Amino acid sequence: MRRDELVDLNAFLAVAEEQSFTRAAARLGTSQSALSHTVRRLETRLGVRLLTRTTRRVSATEAGERLLQTLVPALDSIAGEIASLSELSERPSGTIRLTASEHAAQTLIWPALKRLLPDYPDIEVELAIDSGLTDIVAERFDAGVRLEETIARDMIAVPIGPPLRMAVVGAPDYFARYPCPRSPQDLSAHQCLKLRMSSSGAIYAWELEKGRRSLRVRPEGPLTINNAAMLRQAALDGFGLACVMEDQIMDHVAAGRLVRVLEDWCPPFPGYHLYYPSRRNASAAFRILVEALRYRG
Template sequence: MQRDELVDLNAFLAVAEEQSFTRAAARLGTSQSALSHTVRRLETRLGVRLLTRTTRRVSATEAGERLLQTLAPALNSIAEEIASLSELSEKPSGTVRITTSEHAATSLLWPKLKRLLPAHPDIHVELSLDSGLTDIVADRFDAGVRLEETIARDMIAVPIGPPLRMAVVGSPEYFASNPKPLRPQDLAQHRCINLRMRSSGGVYAWELENGRRALRVRVEGQLTFNSASMVRQAALDGFGLACVMEDQMNEHVQAGRLIRVLEDWCPPFPGYHLYYPSRRNASAAFRLVVEALRYRG
């Protein structure tokens, strides 16, 4: 295979995976016109059309799909093998891409990464903040961070943080005119602040548990946000009860700005895990990041 043929195949792979010449050009660090020329050159050489172009998207033809199924695993394997060559270097290097929620990024990843990275200037880390359940293989991430219960069984999962708890809270101003709920059923008499999940689009049902009794409570109120920070702010401003991560509320509870209720209905649950597919040749940079993030109790 000639050198330019490999370049052409890599260009086709990027466009087919991104379904866009614009995004593929950004990924490869080239211009859209140069990329379009490269793909046309490959199609001319092969004598078949590989991509169908419309005003909104680019999709692979039947011939393109056949080539893609063979090409993607082969080039990905080559990329992994090249990345593993960093083993031969004295200094771990390369880019580690991780998809994570904002809460995990701010509470766990960044505090650990800011201690690791100054000693390893050749390691580059990209954090993509997204609450959805990203396909890390299809979207070319090295790893993802999510709660253990949401991770597919075929992934390697490494704990990176302690158990978590939810907290039901309200402001002193709210409780000045509303009784404190003593059991989950009492929530029906309260204004509650809902959280719409970005991953599913549904509204979060408050998960409450006391011993063996577990409930998923649908609550009502004036406000619904798709941001936990906005739910917290609305609770601080006295607009109702909120069910949020405990660590996001501790400071406000200790300062008396919020009052916690139903604490006996909020047991701990397994915390965040870093997950990734099994790989034979993980780079030294990736392994170093994993070990830095690992939770050791």
């Protein structure tokens, strides 16, 4: 393959991923007109149209999608091999792209990065906060952080945090109007705050468990929110019961701003894991990050 052909393919990949000639040109450090010319040259050479252009976005045609299916793994493999060359350097270097939920980023990833980055000035980390179930291969992330139960079986998964627990809480003002629930069945008489999951668009069903009994309770109430912090605030303001991560409310419980109920129905479950494709060629920088995040409790 000639060098100019590889340049053309890289230009096409950037436009397809960014879905915009403007953003792709900024990413590649070139002009929009030059990039458009490069893509047209590739389409002319191949004899097929690779991209469909509209006033709002750019998307791959069927031929373009077929090319992407071959191109993305090939270029990822090349990038992995290049990154692995950092082992020959005294100082690990390179860019690592991660995706994680806001909770995992705040509680686990950022504390690790604060310790790691000052010691490795040649390592760059790009962290994308996203609660959805991101396809890290398609989006070209090096790794993602999610709960173990949501990770595909063909991924390598490394535990990076302790077990977690959910907590059902309400404000004292709320319990002045409603009795404390003694069992999950009592929740039907309560105003429950609903969390809409960004990954699926569904309402989160409260997963309660005691001994051998497991229940999935669909919360019922007048308020639905797609953000955990706002859900917690609604509970603090007395609008209903919320089912949230335990570590996010313990200070409020200790201060008396929230009251915890059904605690015996909220057992611990496996926490966050770093996951990445099994075929990934791990660079020295990536291995250092994995070890910095690995949970040893």
